[in-house]
Amino acid sequence: MANYDVIVIGAGPGGYVCAIRCAQLGLKTACVESRETLGGTCLNVGCIPSKAMLHASEMYHEAHTHFETMGLMGVSPKVDLGKMLEYKQSTVESNTKGIEFLFKKNKVDWLKGHGKVAGKGKVEVAGEIHEAKHIVIATGSEAASLPGIEIDEERVVTSTGALELKSVPKKMVVIGAGVIGLEMGSVYSRLGSDVTVLEFLDVITPGMDGEVQKSFQKMLTKQGINFTLGAAVQGVQKLKSKLKVTYKLRKDDSDGAIDADVVLVATGRKPYTDGLGLAEAGVEMTERGQIKTDAHLATNIEGIWAIGDVITGPMLAHKAEDEGMAVAETIAGQKGHVNYKVIPGVIYTSPEVASVGQTEEQLKEEGRAYTVGKFPFMGNARAKSHFTGDGFVKLLADKETDRILGAHIIGPMAGDLIHEICVGMEFGAAAEDIARTCHAHPTFSEAVREAALACGDGAIHA
Structure with a gap:
């Protein structure tokens, strides 16, 4: 057993930033993480690897569309997806190892294993109890699916599986026209997939400026991505050689269906709070399964705080980072603050x-x-x-x-x-x-x- 000023549960962007800032402010700090690498979803299977794939596919597209115009002549490159995945993974590893270095530099202890609140000021990790004056929940989120859709991460995938496909699918159906669906859909569209996006609402990127929504959809359509809006997906049938996605059009309740080799389910994310012992600790939750916090990111239980995707607000890595720094500063007796009106x-x-x-x-x-x-x-x-x-x-x-x-x-x-x-x-x-x-x-x-x-x-x- 070890005693700390702060134990942060979760080493994603919010958690590791919070832990480092706590240590910088003179607090004895530990961070709990069950993955083999630090960085959470963002660095391992989210933001960073997807940006590597986006960059690679954009370079491939440039080579086929603009190189000759710029006087760059030669044989057009071909896609070696295995090699591209190696590049993606090397990007991930360089970033996750960077977090390990920062933990050592700032004297943050990494407690390896699944963390659970085990009572006031206590966190259980791999069967061992550690004590802390403050506990910060920063466990992030996980992909949300739809009823009746079975994710196997091979043919029916979330963003995690989409980053590990063994070959470029001939036909890909993306369920959801939000950030994740459009980013990964555009990757495979550029690499040669016939991509169709099914969206429940009548617009893409819900909540965005209307003029941008319309212009954005036109641009993506021009790039070859197909859209079916107002489509309520009913299910995904796994056949021997293909997948069949069925849906109903909300405008007239008519039935529709489309075949695919791969279906990407990009219908949002939900807070990851399972197995944290929050109910036993008496931590209050919202109706949407988020941890309820006050304006200072404190829960109703003294000494327990929460940040990032597990609380209300946009599920963005940089929002979690800001909250992580704010909580650290508040715990250290400073005036931690997040301006939610200026989060890009x-x-x-x-x-x-x-x-x-x-x-x-x-x-x-x-x-x-x-x-x-x-x-x-x-x-x-x-x-x-x-x-x-x-x-x-x-x-x-x-x-x-x-x-x-x-x-x-x-x-x-x-x-x-x-x-x-x-x-x-x-x-x-x-x-x-x-x-x-x-x-x-x-x-x-x-x-x-x-x-x-x-x-x-x-x-x-x-």
Whole structure:
């Protein structure tokens, strides 16, 4: 048995960041993780490996579409999926080993095994009890499925199985038009699969700015991805040589069916709280199976905290990281805080999609007067030279104060460009502040400045 100031259960982005920050603030800290490697879903079977696959498939696509135009001649490359998976795995290993190094550097103990709250200030790991003044639950989430669909991670897969396919399927059906479905669907579409996305709602990427949704779907359709919206999937039948996905169209209750070699179930994720001893400890839960916390991320049980996917809010790695640092600072007697109004969201397809703050639909619903500044990437010199002129930057600002209320970008490097707006919003910036800031030329970021200019007297290059 060992005594600690803090024990963090879960070593995903929220958990390992929380543990490291606790140690940096002088707290004796341990982190519990049952995987053989640190980093949780994100580093092992989520964010990082999927980005490696996205990058590889984009390079393959570039070689077949733009290399010759740029004067890069030669035999077009072929897909060796086994080799691509080796590259993906090497990316994963370099990141997970990096977390191990950071634990050693910051003197964070890794308690290997499944963690369980075993009473006030007690955590059981692999049959051994450890004591701590504070316990942080950071166990993340797991893939959610639909009733009647059996996941085998070979033919009917979640994102985990999609990252380990032995060959590129001829036909892939993706159930769910959210971030995971569109990212992995675009990977296999570029590698040669005939991809069809079935979505229950009448739009893709639910909750995103409506104008971005429509433009995004058009771009993906142009790339060869098929969409059937308003489709309520009824089941997946496993036949000898194929899969049969059945669904009902919500608009007229008509039946539909489509064959596939692989079905990717991307219908969201759910908090992973099984076997943690939370009920026995008296930890209060929400109706949706999340751990209930207050504004400081504390549960109803003194000394037990929760962060990341197990609590309310968007299931995003960077949101969990912010919460992990906030909890660590609060435990250390500081003023930990997370600004939930400025948490960006990114879809790493090509083009990328990024957003922060409010959408136009939300502003209209609350009756707020606002201005819109838009600028197309077709007017950006750098984007045109990279064959990435599709898309736009959309900035929303308060009509009276000009304060930035939200931003929505679809285009090259959107996931990086959005952070200029995030910083601006943290400091209460006006669109004019962005417009009057000199941006290097030629860069993609000039499109952000042009959108800010469009909130005022008008963009220069539009």
